[in-house]
Amino acid sequence: MRCSVYDHTKNIYGTDPETGFALRPLDNIGIQYGLGALADGTISVEQFLNLNEGIGGYDHDANFIAERTGADLPAVEAAYRTGRLTDGGQGLASTPVIDYRAYADDFENGDIHMRYHTNSMRERMRQANGTAVNHVSLLEDHRYGGFSSNSPLVMHGIEQMDAWLTGLELPDDHTQRPSLEEIGAARPEALVEGCMTREEEPTFLPMELNRDPASECEQLYPSASFPREVAGESIAADIIACTTVAPVREDYPVEFTDEQWERLQRTFPEGVCDYSQPGRGQVEHAGVWQRF
Numbered sequence: 443m444r445c446s447v448y449d450h451t452k453n454i455y456g457t458d459p460e461t462g463f464a465l466r467p468l469d470n471i472g473i474q475y476g477l478g479a480l481a482d483g484t485i486s487v488e489q490f491l492n493l494n495e496g497i498g499g500y501d502h503d504a505n506f507i508a509e510r511t512g513a514d515l516p517a518v519e520a521a522y523r524t525g526r527l528t529d530g531g532q533g534l535a536s537t538p539v540i541d542y543r544a545y546a547d548d549f550e551n552g553d554i555h556m557r558y559h560t561n562s563m564r565e566r567m568r569q570a571n572g573t574a575v576n577h578v579s580l581l582e583d584h585r586y587g588g589f590s591s592n593s594p595l596v597m598h599g600i601e602q603m604d605a606w607l608t609g610l611e612l613p614d615d616h617t618q619r620p621s622l623e624e625i626g627a628a629r630p631e632a633l634v635e636g637c638m639t640r641e642e643e644p645t646f647l648p649m650e651l652n653r654d655p656a657s658e659c660e661q662l663y664p665s666a667s668f669p670r671e672v673a674g675e676s677i678a679a680d681i682i683a684c685t686t687v688a689p690v691r692e693d694y695p696v697e698f699t700d701e702q703w704e705r706l707q708r709t710f711p712e713g714v715c716d717y718s719q720p721g722r723g724q725v726e727h728a729g730v731w732q733r734f
Contacts, residue, residue: 446504448517453734454524455517463502467521467723469513469683470499472715478672481695487702494709513683518723524734527682529727530566536619538606538629539567539577540599544584545663555588557581557665558677561653565678575626579651581663582638595638595646602633637663653677674717681721686713 448455452464475497480490499511521527541560546553560579567574586593609628610620636648637659647658653665675681689710691703
């Protein structure tokens, strides 16, 4: 038995016939780490090159290695086909969603439950369905330790979800799913998007949570970016293994010396990510309630 996030899902990803280890949809080929920071002058060309020359990857035991990690394409295809890479359509196209988040972006040692996941999910739903009318975000600090019944905002969300579902008039035999229009119309008036303040006695601020830096909620709970967004991917973050193209010197908003340009090309022998194209192995979702 191997206790890894990939191996416990090997019935979906498949296995390497030589080792028995799970195939992995893990890839950082072509990613230009720090590209946005280079463009806005936060880092220099030299720092950008050093970062990308030394970024490395992971081996099958999650140890750091000098080489970047290339995905097993059958695993990438399986991730899209089965929804391991969450599709914003499918079942989410007919499900009311309250996205509650206890803010963890400012934890001293970091945390995987970053706020950008909320923004990513909403964008995936918009891309898949043309709207995110069925997605409501509620945000507060971490004083209750995450999703807890001690949080009034959590309990409010549960009560409003009950009201939302109750308001959807569907056939008794469950032969139909609600449309996005029906879900939007059934949303309770008391279910308003927004955040709690961070005072000892917090109050609720009703507003769209949209990464607007002028928003009071965004100032209280800044939406951190993530490495692939800085490297040029959209907030949807739905490209596992990017399609690569040869780098074009004129596309960079900074000047490279000839020696620096040669280093960039050596660093990316397979090219750099072109996020305007679908990723390698990016296939359509095969539908809900699949079996494995």
